[in-house]
Amino acid sequence: MKKFARHAIFYVGLVAVWALLAKLKIWPPYVFPTPWGVLEALVAGFKDHSFWIAIAISMKRMLLGYALSVFLGMILGLGVASNKFLEETMGGLLVSLQSLPSICWLPLAVLWFGLTEKAILFVVVMGSLLSVTIAMETGRHQIPKIYKMAGRNLGARRFRLFWHVLLPASLPYIVSGLKQGWAFAWRSLISGEMIFVSLGLGQLLMMGRDLNDMSLVIAVMILIIAIGYIVDGLVFKTIERHLQQKWGLSPAT
Amino acid sequence: MTLNPATQSVFSDHRSPARGGTTRWKSGAGPAVLPLPAASSTPKVSLKDISLTYKGNNGSRLLALDSINLQVKTGEFLCIVGPSGCGKSTLLHLIAGLQQPSHGHVLVDDKLVDGPGTDRILIFQELGLFPWLTVAQNVEFGMKMNHVPKPERQEKIRYYLRLVHLSQFQNNYIHQLSGGMRQRVALARALATEPDVLLMDEPFAALDAQTRDLLHDELERIWAETGRTIIFVTHNVREAVRLGDRVAVFTFRPGRVKREYDIDLPRPRHLEDVTVAKSAREILDDLREEINRSLEAEYGFEVRP
Numbered sequence: 001m002k003k004f005a006r007h008a009i010f011y012v013g014l015v016a017v018w019a020l021l022a023k024l025k026i027w028p029p030y031v032f033p034t035p036w037g038v039l040e041a042l043v044a045g046f047k048d049h050s051f052w053i054a055i056a057i058s059m060k061r062m063l064l065g066y067a068l069s070v071f072l073g074m075i076l077g078l079g080v081a082s083n084k085f086l087e088e089t090m091g092g093l094l095v096s097l098q099s100l101p102s103i104c105w106l107p108l109a110v111l112w113f114g115l116t117e118k119a120i121l122f123v124v125v126m127g128s129l130l131s132v133t134i135a136m137e138t139g140r141h142q143i144p145k146i147y148k149m150a151g152r153n154l155g156a157r158r159f160r161l162f163w164h165v166l167l168p169a170s171l172p173y174i175v176s177g178l179k180q181g182w183a184f185a186w187r188s189l190i191s192g193e194m195i196f197v198s199l200g201l202g203q204l205l206m207m208g209r210d211l212n213d214m215s216l217v218i219a220v221m222i223l224i225i226a227i228g229y230i231v232d233g234l235v236f237k238t239i240e241r242h243l244q245q246k247w248g249l250s251p252a253t
Numbered sequence: 254m255t256l257n258p259a260t261q262s263v264f265s266d267h268r269s270p271a272r273g274g275t276t277r278w279k280s281g282a283g284p285a286v287l288p289l290p291a292a293s294s295t296p297k298v299s300l301k302d303i304s305l306t307y308k309g310n311n312g313s314r315l316l317a318l319d320s321i322n323l324q325v326k327t328g329e330f331l332c333i334v335g336p337s338g339c340g341k342s343t344l345l346h347l348i349a350g351l352q353q354p355s356h357g358h359v360l361v362d363d364k365l366v367d368g369p370g371t372d373r374i375l376i377f378q379e380l381g382l383f384p385w386l387t388v389a390q391n392v393e394f395g396m397k398m399n400h401v402p403k404p405e406r407q408e409k410i411r412y413y414l415r416l417v418h419l420s421q422f423q424n425n426y427i428h429q430l431s432g433g434m435r436q437r438v439a440l441a442r443a444l445a446t447e448p449d450v451l452l453m454d455e456p457f458a459a460l461d462a463q464t465r466d467l468l469h470d471e472l473e474r475i476w477a478e479t480g481r482t483i484i485f486v487t488h489n490v491r492e493a494v495r496l497g498d499r500v501a502v503f504t505f506r507p508g509r510v511k512r513e514y515d516i517d518l519p520r521p522r523h524l525e526d527v528t529v530a531k532s533a534r535e536i537l538d539d540l541r542e543e544i545n546r547s548l549e550a551e552y553g554f555e556v557r558p
């Protein structure tokens with residue numbers, strides 16, 4: 001509760017400073033919106049369903065793209081980890097590719113797929129695929145050797161060794177990769193939607209700009225942060241807590 | 254009695270009066286009912302001229318084991334003692350088939366070992382329990398991998414957990430257990446697979462004296478009842494004499510068999526027996542030389558006894 005109180009005080013203070021600055025009217029409202037203006041924009045957005053629709057569309061793309069990249073990333077990661085040659089060559093390439101902001105794939109995606117859903121999906125997949133792949137690969141290497149030895153010693157071979165020993169042993173790494181992948185996918189999706197107009201939260205943000213409606217812009221930004229935070233805080237934190245408390249597992253970071 | 258030129262049978266005369274009751278022990282005056290036909294001529298485990306070199310990543314080489322020749326009979330309890338770093342764990346890994354020797358070979362039942370097999374189960378020094386499984390699931394693991402039917406698995410889990418006094422913790426996860434409890438889980442997990450050869454790497458190092466004594470008794474009983482072959486590594490010479498039919502002393506770097514002692518003390522033995530203490534002292538004198546060499550190598554000075 002104490003922690004909650006500290007957070008409450010901080011955010012109340014933050015909004016108070018914001019309100020004060022807005023009240024002083026140093027900048028015009030289309031440059032510096034008021035807290036109540038943003039609140040109004042939020043309420044209005046949900047009331048006329050435009051926020052709901054944008055969230056639904058963005059989440060649909062997100063889930064599709066993320067699921068695809070998790071699936072591909074796991075296969076790719078395991079493939080790379082299974083072979084010394086691939087690991088050395090491809091592993092290096094993957095790490096260097098990760099330094100490329102995924103929005104850089106958009107021009108390529110548009111040329112390949114046109115202005116379609118596929119192009120947006122492609123950008124989302126490229127955003128999180130590498131995180132998942134790299135996490136799978138490092139997971140396979142970071143797991144203490146003793147688990148593999150113990151598994152082999154007790155008669156686990158090939159697929160059963162993988163399924164019953166290697167996979168659970170690398171779970172902490174996989175989860176942190178999935179988490180990072182989600183965060184990257186979310187960023188990629190929003191940037192994609194901003195550039196390549198076709199509904200969704202990113203487009204709503206650009207609409208706010210076009211209408212000179214700073215309150216709307218801030219409202220949508222808050223929405224984007226909130227969704228990212230909720231998924232991270234609810235889904236991934238819960239899984240991580242579960243791993244730590246129940247199994248005593250944590251990735252050696 | 255003397256099988257090997259290095260074998261020195263020194264304890265044949267230390268017979269204490271038998272403790273009564275038991276008839277299955279191998280030595281002593283009573284009717285010696287052996288758990289298995291003793292006449293089996295081929296050894297259960299045979300190490301032929303084993304050497305192993307570790308290669309460091311900076312090109313350095315370490316000869317961990319050097320021309321090891323050892324034979325372990327079916328149903329024999331062999332204890333290995335030696336200073337830290339002399340290659341005891343490495344040797345058990347070789348027998349378990351988790352590592353391959355640089356030279357020589359390991360034979361089990363006259364067949365070349367070229368990988369792990371469930372006829373040989375190793376209790377790792379680091380235990381290697383699976384943190385994502387409960388105590389019961391850990392014990393079940395080997396049986397599950399070997400397609401033991403479920404009802405039988407449940408029964409064995411119950412039996413072996415009771416044996417190591419962990420029935421109440423069957424649903425706990427490993428990180429919730431103490432070090433000694435973890436060692437007992439590892440023991441139960443290995444015993445539950447019921448291997449011919451049990452390889453134990455300092456399995457009782459973290460136990461309190463009472464639990465260790467109990468487990469010594471249980472291990473000895475299981476060994477006598479099932480006729481398993483046990484190779485048991487320990488730092489504790491007294492423990493080696495308490496349990497072993499034979500004790501092999503290893504040298505430090507490279508690991509070689511320095512000497513083998515046949516322990517002809519009647520069973521059941523006890524850690525506090527004078528005869529056990531006396532035999533242990535003699536072996537310890539032999540071992541101390543190697544321990545000093547190891548300390549010298551580690552710390553650059555010599556420790557006088």
Ligand SMILES: Nc1ncnc2c1ncn2[C@@H]1O[C@H](COP(=O)(O)OP(=O)(O)OP(=O)(O)O)[C@@H](O)[C@H]1O
Nearest residue numbers: 307308315317336337338339340341342343344378
């Ligand atoms: N994977 C490895 N790579 C390189 N050297 C190793 C490796 N494993 C062990 N060694 C070296 O081999 C020697 C023997 O190691 P080993 O673990 O078999 O000793 P040990 O007799 O079991 O020691 P302890 O009683 O302390 O457990 C040691 O000097 C160690 O430094």
Ligand SMILES: [Mg+2]
Nearest residue numbers: 341342378454
């Ligand atoms: Mg060791």
